[in-house]
Amino acid sequence: MTSQHPTPGDARPGGRTARNTAAVLQATLDELGERGYGAITVDSVAARSGVHKATVYRRWGGVDGLVRAALEHSTERHWEPELTGSLYTDLLRLVETVTSGFTEAPEREVSAAAVAAAFESEEVAEALRRFMSDRHRRAAVIVTEAIARGEAPRDTDAEEVIRSAIAPVYYRLLISREPVTADDLRRAASITAAAAAAGTFTGTPGPPTP
Amino acid sequence: MTSQHPTPGDARPGGRTARNTAAVLQATLDELGERGYGAITVDSVAARSGVHKATVYRRWGGVDGLVRAALEHSTERHWEPELTGSLYTDLLRLVETVTSGFTEAPEREVSAAAVAAAFESEEVAEALRRFMSDRHRRAAVIVTEAIARGEAPRDTDAEEVIRSAIAPVYYRLLISREPVTADDLRRAASITAAAAAAGTFTGTPGPPTP
DNA sequence: GTCATAACGCAACTGTAGTTGCATTTGCCT
DNA sequence: AGGCAAATGCAACTACAGTTGCGTTATGAC
Structure with a gap:
């Protein structure tokens, strides 16, 4: 045929x-x-x-x-994260960008629509999966640069660091629906940067060893 | 009147x-x-x-x-977290519970429906806000017990610890729509427990000081 | 330029979500 | 027990999302 x-x-x-x-x-x-x-x-x-x-x-x-x-x-439109020279401030910039994307019009409605529609349509869910995967990949430069500067171990899972930083923001915005403060963003960036430096994003995770 | x-x-x-x-x-x-x-x-x-x-x-x-x-x-139904005697395993149990609540039928559909409907109805959004707030409050026992054992500083923000642990799970399940592995759960619990022990959930967050 | 047909516009149709007026049932108060 | 009004059941209705058959337009190949 x-x-x-x-x-x-x-x-x-x-x-x-x-x-x-x-x-x-x-x-x-x-x-x-x-x-x-x-x-x-x-x-x-x-x-x-x-x-x-x-x-x-x-x-x-x-x-x-x-x-x-x-x-x-x-997804097709070009996007790349800002690079400031430090993992903490790079992650802070990133979570600030995510936040404004979900709080400022008109972008806010488009972003929320994508997440909302994914609940009702497997087609949209697949597109959202690709979109987020693409953003993870592009944002990972933040981490590879940090690794190059010696801020994190060489075998750090870069995309996992990105997920760790932005997850609390998405959680507050779309799940628990609480306001997101500047302190929340600083804490998200801070915890993730510290965890990356401590080598938490390498190998197999387990109970913390003090 | x-x-x-x-x-x-x-x-x-x-x-x-x-x-x-x-x-x-x-x-x-x-x-x-x-x-x-x-x-x-x-x-x-x-x-x-x-x-x-x-x-x-x-x-x-x-x-x-x-x-x-x-x-x-x-929200009205009783719920309380398991307590195992260590912050890490308590948090791990918690994120495991969250995961199964969104992956196993029939609870899965009910949970997803609540989050999805909150996008379309301010009324549901308000109910979801109350539900999550209630869960944060109840789960906080995990942290207060850990504080009592000396696993975290006395002025630790208990609910913030809970949010930090479960946010990555919600993010993968409902936003990026990736599979959630056992390693993901261990890492979420591990990072949060370590950050709590380091005093990251006290006072005002800022850049990590090594 | 010519032509086959993909894509479109149009209008009429179907199905279903949501509403409303009215009769009937049934809590709840005395 | 008796009675008033709240709550419900019922049926007909409106409004709109989504579909379909058919004639018309315009793309891309020759």
Whole structure:
């Protein structure tokens, strides 16, 4: 059998199709930013983009597909962490960036929408997995630089250090839903930097040996 | 003005009303456990409980209200952490409990539903906030016992220690959506126990001083 | 430029979530 | 026991998410 084109937009990626793709993506981001994930609708995105409702359903399948597309667009966009010359301040900058990404409009709604939609759609969950994995990989430079400076052992698990630093921020923002203070960010960076220096992110973890 | 009864079930809490409340709560838990948050419907809960659809809408407002009720029911139920005699193993038991609560049926779906619904409903978000706050308070015994044994300074922020231990687990389960291994749990407990012993959860955090 | 057809626009349709007015049942107070 | 009103059951209704068949437009290959 020859190659199939299950979804429209695959066989003729140019011209009107490309314009529609861009218009719908932009409309999705705008609607998410203004009204949030709870209020966004295929109809509203269709109206805003000027693309017909049936076309949006055929190409993206529904709200989940729209969020997935927005998420994959974010994954493709370039991002890299700031490097200040010290592991602690690098991690502090990183958690500050994460925090503002979930507290300042309009980025806040887009980020929250991705996490929320992942609960309802395995498709979005997969996209989110890829997105987070990509961010881990890119942020790992912070740790490899720190290793090069001698701030952490050579066999430190770099991505695990990143996870350790940002996890408390995500926890407060999205799970326990408490306010995130500057002290919280400093503590997250501090604990992680100290643990990395102590070699906790190497080998197999176990009970602390004093 | 005299006292009002905005929601049905407030003025006559006994008899049929009480039976309906119990039936709907049970049906909600069952539906969540079997079909999950993405599939649960007011109609399905109404049919399963034998309570009429319109009544469920009037008393609970919708799926959000049902999840909120299930969450508040969990908050009222008694829970206390295991105490093994060492901070590290206590924290390890704790994160193991959290993990199984999000990975083993049917509890898994109920827990995930609470977090997911909090994104779409401020009412559920508030209930989740109270639930997590309650769990932090109850789990804090782990730390106060450790302080009594001299494993951590007297002015250690007990609830902050709890948050630090469980945050990486929640992060992997619900945000980055990666598998959680036994090593991950050991590392989370290990880092937190070491940081607590080092006095990181006292006073104002800052850059690590070696 | 010509042409086959992929992609789209349109409109009408289906299914279901959520609402409302009204009759009926049933707590709860006296 | 008796009665008032709260709570529920019922059915019809509205609103909107999502689907489908078909005619139209425009892309990409020749």
